Amino acid sequence: MSGRIPPVLRPEHPAARPLSGLVEEFGIEARGSLDGIEITGITLSTADLQPGDLYVGVRGEHRHGAEFAGDAAQKGAVAIMTDEAGAAIAGDAALPILVVDDPRAALGDVSAWVYRTMEEPPLLFGTTGTNGKTSTSHLLEGILRQVGLVTGLSSTTERHIGELSVVSRLTTPEASEMHALLARMREAGVRAVAVEVSAQALTRHRVDGIVFDVVGFTNLSHDHLDDYSDMEEYFQAKLPLFQPERGRRGVVSLDSPYGQRVVDSARIPVTTISARDDVDAEWRVQLTDETPLYTGFRLTGPGGQSLETRVPLIGWHMAANAGLAIVMMVEAGFELDAIAHALGETGIDAYLPGRIERVSGEEGPSVYVDFGHSPDAFENTLAAVRRFTTGRTIMVVGADGDRDATKRHEMGRVSAEGCDVLVITDHHPRFEDPASIRATLLEGAALATNRPEIHEVSPPEAAIRVAVNLAREGDSILWAGPGHQDYRDIRGVRTEYSARDEARAALREAGWSTR
Numbered sequence: 001m002s003g004r005i006p007p008v009l010r011p012e013h014p015a016a017r018p019l020s021g022l023v024e025e026f027g028i029e030a031r032g033s034l035d036g037i038e039i040t041g042i043t044l045s046t047a048d049l050q051p052g053d054l055y056v057g058v059r060g061e062h063r064h065g066a067e068f069a070g071d072a073a074q075k076g077a078v079a080i081m082t083d084e085a086g087a088a089i090a091g092d093a094a095l096p097i098l099v100v101d102d103p104r105a106a107l108g109d110v111s112a113w114v115y116r117t118m119e120e121p122p123l124l125f126g127t128t129g130t131n132g133k134t135s136t137s138h139l140l141e142g143i144l145r146q147v148g149l150v151t152g153l154s155s156t157t158e159r160h161i162g163e164l165s166v167v168s169r170l171t172t173p174e175a176s177e178m179h180a181l182l183a184r185m186r187e188a189g190v191r192a193v194a195v196e197v198s199a200q201a202l203t204r205h206r207v208d209g210i211v212f213d214v215v216g217f218t219n220l221s222h223d224h225l226d227d228y229s230d231m232e233e234y235f236q237a238k239l240p241l242f243q244p245e246r247g248r249r250g251v252v253s254l255d256s257p258y259g260q261r262v263v264d265s266a267r268i269p270v271t272t273i274s275a276r277d278d279v280d281a282e283w284r285v286q287l288t289d290e291t292p293l294y295t296g297f298r299l300t301g302p303g304g305q306s307l308e309t310r311v312p313l314i315g316w317h318m319a320a321n322a323g324l325a326i327v328m329m330v331e332a333g334f335e336l337d338a339i340a341h342a343l344g345e346t347g348i349d350a351y352l353p354g355r356i357e358r359v360s361g362e363e364g365p366s367v368y369v370d371f372g373h374s375p376d377a378f379e380n381t382l383a384a385v386r387r388f389t390t391g392r393t394i395m396v397v398g399a400d401g402d403r404d405a406t407k408r409h410e411m412g413r414v415s416a417e418g419c420d421v422l423v424i425t426d427h428h429p430r431f432e433d434p435a436s437i438r439a440t441l442l443e444g445a446a447l448a449t450n451r452p453e454i455h456e457v458s459p460p461e462a463a464i465r466v467a468v469n470l471a472r473e474g475d476s477i478l479w480a481g482p483g484h485q486d487y488r489d490i491r492g493v494r495t496e497y498s499a500r501d502e503a504r505a506a507l508r509e510a511g512w513s514t515r
């Protein structure tokens with residue numbers, strides 16, 4: 001799916017529901033006749049609209065969705081739901097209009113009604129936090145499969161419905177897309193779903209209409225300060241997930257100091273977990289074995305119950321994520337012994353695209369591609385890579401344009417602090433000047449106490465080749481940022497590009513591999 005906008009997954013056999021029933025259920029003001037009108041779907045984007053849809057016109061950052069009501073009508077929408085301002089704009093579309101105060105806030109509950117998603121739902125798990133949401137969600141899905149369930153997944157990288165997999169657009173889809181996905185999962189017999197919940201999703205009502213059986217919190221650190229004015233506002237955005245409207249039970253990692261604050265403000269029963277020795281939590285994760293291929297750990301719970309297993313990734317943080325996933329299952333009612341039995345000798349079976357993913361072969365330097373784009377993520381992944389590196393640790397890194405610029409200095413500093421050779425390059429410049437993003441990373445690198453050899457190389461295709469050419473047997477290269485992505489956003493254009501493919505090509509060209 002290179003560079004293209006991935007599709008929205010919807011139910012293949014949607015049931016029609018009378019629009020008058022919707023209006024009655026939610027006490028919505030309707031303008032125009034609803035006689036005989038039935039809806040089979042709902043969307044807030046004309047790009048995804050299907051005939052029979054209710055088109056929801058929300059006020060966006062750039063446009064009011066109601067401006068596209070005519071387009072929606074042409075594509076087969078049967079009615080519009082919007083606010084008062086939108087109703088004035090959409091009047092010409094000659095469709096009935098449902099008027100609500102805040103269409104985005106209504107979208108989740110209305111979508112749940114349209115697709116009947118909360119009638120006999122699957123087991124629902126929601127994970128939030130700055131780092132580790134994708135990893136925990138994929139690990140959770142893997143373990144749920146291992147205990148024998150048909151699973152679903154919604155993560156930054158992919159949406160899964162049993163064996164079907166499509167690339168994701170947003171980390172957490174808009175509520176109408178989320179409920180359509182759940183409806184499609186029901187058709188496929190999915191019994192348990194792992195959902196990654198971003199702060200933006202909570203702020204923008206994307207998981208409204210869903211009550212998760214178990215919600216999990218990984219950690220909180222500097223990120224997204226373009227969307228939130230400060231860390232406190234970012235932290236507050238995460239809290240609604242731990243209230244009865246969104247979750248029944250919670251598992252909170254105390255690995256970052258924000259964890260205790262989540263516990264203090266939760267209004268649902270929560271249990272705690274930590275992989276840190278200096279933190280007192282109900283569940284503990286202790287590393288037992290670290291190899292370049294997996295991390296072994298022991299999970300011990302209240303009353304001394306315990307499980308020993310392994311996660312096929314490197315770094316203490318991946319054991320922490322796996323422990324969180326297992327305790328979320330325990331909170332959902334699975335027996336720890338049954339989970340241990342299903343994991344067997346070989347441990348957790350899960351593939352995480354572009355998360356500390358090793359793309360090199362047996363010969364030459366180890367090359368890892370990772371999605372980390374925050375100082376905390378860099379610190380942990382660099383430490384994990386260094387642990388298995390006998391030679392030099394080489395870091396290739398760029399920063400997102402048009403996203404939280406306040407973290408760039410710290411990204412540069414942490415990178416320089418943890419490596420021997422630093423190659424500063426470009427990531428998604430978007431509408432920013434890539435040279436000035438690199439300059440800020442370089443300024444940050446100069447603040448480190450460590451003094452690595454530094455190269456500035458643009459574009460990233462050249463940067464990875466410089467890194468590979470500098471590397472010798474025993475060295476490791478960590479390419480942080482691009483992860484699973486298959487494009488770069490350059491001035492609003494998605495240019496086809498895969499860091500994993502580029503890294504493999506660079507290794508081939510240098511004679512280190514034939515893959």
Ligand SMILES: CC(=O)N[C@H]1[C@@H](OP(=O)(O)OP(=O)(O)OC[C@H]2O[C@@H](n3ccc(=O)[nH]c3=O)[C@H](O)[C@@H]2O)O[C@H](CO)[C@@H](O)[C@@H]1O[C@H](C)C(=O)N[C@@H](C)C(=O)N[C@H](CCC(=O)O)C(=O)O
Pocket residue numbers: 044045046047058059060061062063064065066068169170171172173174198199200201204
């Ligand atoms: C800042 C933000 O969240 N923007 C979201 C928002 O866009 P917007 O407000 O700019 O929309 P707009 O262009 O003004 O249009 C208004 C409305 O008209 C509709 N429209 C517009 C044009 C048209 O031809 N037809 C049409 O129907 C749009 O779908 C929208 O509903 O509504 C759009 C439609 O749903 C989203 O795609 C878009 O997400 C953008 C792509 C985005 O990048 N969001 C990021 C910040 C985000 O949500 N990230 C989080 C976290 C990631 C992480 O953890 O790292 C995530 O969950 O992905």
Ligand SMILES: Nc1ncnc2c1ncn2[C@@H]1O[C@H](COP(=O)(O)OP(=O)(O)OP(=O)(O)O)[C@@H](O)[C@H]1O
Pocket residue numbers: 129130131132133134135136156171196198218219317318320321355356370371372373376377378380381
């Ligand atoms: N528990 C953790 N603590 C700190 N860093 C972590 C943790 N788990 C993963 N990371 C690192 O954070 C980065 C992102 O991991 P992951 O994609 O799982 O997180 P995420 O929360 O989904 O982030 P995003 O929303 O940006 O996709 C990677 O570099 C990964 O190695």
